[in-house]
Amino acid sequence: MTSVMQLLDLTTPWCVHVAITLRIADRVQAGTSNVTELAREAECDPTFLRRVLRHLVAKGVFDEPAPGEFALNDTAEQLLDEGLKLSSDLDGLGGRFAHSWGTLLEAVRTGKPAYAERFGRPFWEDLDANPKLRHAFDALMGTVGHGTPDPRLTDWETVRTVVDVGGGTGGLLAEILKAAPHLHGTLVDLPQTVAESEALFEAAGVADRVTAVAQSFFDELPAGSDCYVLASILNDWPDEEVVAILRRCAAAMNDDGRVLIRGGVSPDEHAADQLTLEAVLLGGRNRSLDEFRQFALDAGLEVAKTRESPYVVELRKPTT
Ligand SMILES: C[S@@+](CC[C@H](N)C(=O)[O-])C[C@H]1O[C@@H](n2cnc3c(N)ncnc32)[C@H](O)[C@@H]1O
Structure with a gap:
C-alpha cells in the first residue's frame, strides 16, 4: 500500500532543489568534500547544509564516506546535468x-x-x-534541456517552405533545414528569443535559408508557406487560444499546406489528461487526438493524419 505520509513529505524535493541551487554536486566534483568548505563556497550555513546533505544521503543522493565529508554517487551525479x-x-x-x-x-x-x-x-x-x-x-x-531535436515531423520532400511558429531560438528549425537542404524556413517567436536565433542559425550553417520574425503568433503569421510547425506550443494555452493560433496558421497557409503539431497531444485520452507544469504556469494542458479533431474543425481545418516517433498530428484544409 502506498504511504500517504510518504507522498506528503516535501523534505526530499526541497533538499534536492537546495542542493542544486547551491551547486553542491558541482563543488564536490571540483574537489571540495568537507561540509564546512562546501558551505563557505556556497555562502550558506554549514550546520543547516549538513542536515540537508544527510537527509539526501539517507535518500540515496550523495555518500558520506566520513562524518562531514560528502561524495558523489550515481544519483548525485545526475545533479550535474x-x-x-x-x-x-x-x-x-x-x-x-x-x-x-x-x-x-x-x-x-x-x-x-x-x-x-x-x-x-x-x-x-x-x-x-x-x-x-x-x-x-x-x-x-x-x-541544453532537450538535446538535439528530431526533425522527422513529415515528408520534407513534399514541402518547400516551413514556418516554425513559437520556434524558440530556432533549434528545431535548424535541424529541419539541415535534414532537408532544399527547404527555406521562417522562425516566429517573441523578440528576446528570436534575437538569440541568429548565432544558432549561423553555427548550423543554415542562416542563408532562414528568416527570423519577432512577433506574436496571435497576430497574422507570415503567409504563403506550405508547412506551419507547432512544437510544444498548444499545450501552453487554454482551449480558446489553441483555436486562435490554429486559425492564424489556417489563414496564413497555402491551400495545400499543412500544420504539424508535435508535443502536448496523445492518442490516449487518459495519458493526455495528466496534470503537468503548464497547468499552473499557464493554464495549458495536454490533449487527446479527439480533442484536436474538434479544435481543427473550429479553426477550419481537419486532422489529415498522424505519425509516430515523434508523434505528430497533421492538419490540413478540408478537401471538399
Ligand atoms: C514551450 S516553448 C516551445 C519552444 C519550441 N517550439 C520547442 O519546441 O522547443 C513555447 C514558445 O512559445 C513562445 N511564445 C509564447 N508566447 C508567444 C506569442 N504570443 N507569440 C510567439 N511566441 C510565443 C515562447 O517564447 C517559447 O519559445
Missing part, C-alpha cells in the same frame, strides 16, 4: 517552477492559473521582464 540545473535552481527559473506548484489549490478552485497573483504578471510577461529567466527558459527549451 545542465538542464536539471536550469529547471530546478530556486534562484532562477526553477524557483518559478517550484513555487508555481504552491498555486495549485487556487488554480483548481478557479480553473485558471494563479501565476500572475503569485509573481505579479503572467508567465510570458514575467520572462520578458526578466532576461535572466528568459535566457534560462530558452536554453531549457533548446539542446
Whole structure:
C-alpha cells in the first residue's frame, strides 16, 4: 500500500532543489568534500547544509564516506546535468517552477492559473521582464534541456517552405533545414528569443535559408508557406487560444499546406489528461487526438493524419 505520509513529505524535493541551487554536486566534483568548505563556497550555513546533505544521503543522493565529508554517487551525479540545473535552481527559473506548484489549490478552485497573483504578471510577461529567466527558459527549451531535436515531423520532400511558429531560438528549425537542404524556413517567436536565433542559425550553417520574425503568433503569421510547425506550443494555452493560433496558421497557409503539431497531444485520452507544469504556469494542458479533431474543425481545418516517433498530428484544409 502506498504511504500517504510518504507522498506528503516535501523534505526530499526541497533538499534536492537546495542542493542544486547551491551547486553542491558541482563543488564536490571540483574537489571540495568537507561540509564546512562546501558551505563557505556556497555562502550558506554549514550546520543547516549538513542536515540537508544527510537527509539526501539517507535518500540515496550523495555518500558520506566520513562524518562531514560528502561524495558523489550515481544519483548525485545526475545533479550535474545542465538542464536539471536550469529547471530546478530556486534562484532562477526553477524557483518559478517550484513555487508555481504552491498555486495549485487556487488554480483548481478557479480553473485558471494563479501565476500572475503569485509573481505579479503572467508567465510570458514575467520572462520578458526578466532576461535572466528568459535566457534560462530558452536554453531549457533548446539542446541544453532537450538535446538535439528530431526533425522527422513529415515528408520534407513534399514541402518547400516551413514556418516554425513559437520556434524558440530556432533549434528545431535548424535541424529541419539541415535534414532537408532544399527547404527555406521562417522562425516566429517573441523578440528576446528570436534575437538569440541568429548565432544558432549561423553555427548550423543554415542562416542563408532562414528568416527570423519577432512577433506574436496571435497576430497574422507570415503567409504563403506550405508547412506551419507547432512544437510544444498548444499545450501552453487554454482551449480558446489553441483555436486562435490554429486559425492564424489556417489563414496564413497555402491551400495545400499543412500544420504539424508535435508535443502536448496523445492518442490516449487518459495519458493526455495528466496534470503537468503548464497547468499552473499557464493554464495549458495536454490533449487527446479527439480533442484536436474538434479544435481543427473550429479553426477550419481537419486532422489529415498522424505519425509516430515523434508523434505528430497533421492538419490540413478540408478537401471538399
Ligand atoms: C514551450 S516553448 C516551445 C519552444 C519550441 N517550439 C520547442 O519546441 O522547443 C513555447 C514558445 O512559445 C513562445 N511564445 C509564447 N508566447 C508567444 C506569442 N504570443 N507569440 C510567439 N511566441 C510565443 C515562447 O517564447 C517559447 O519559445
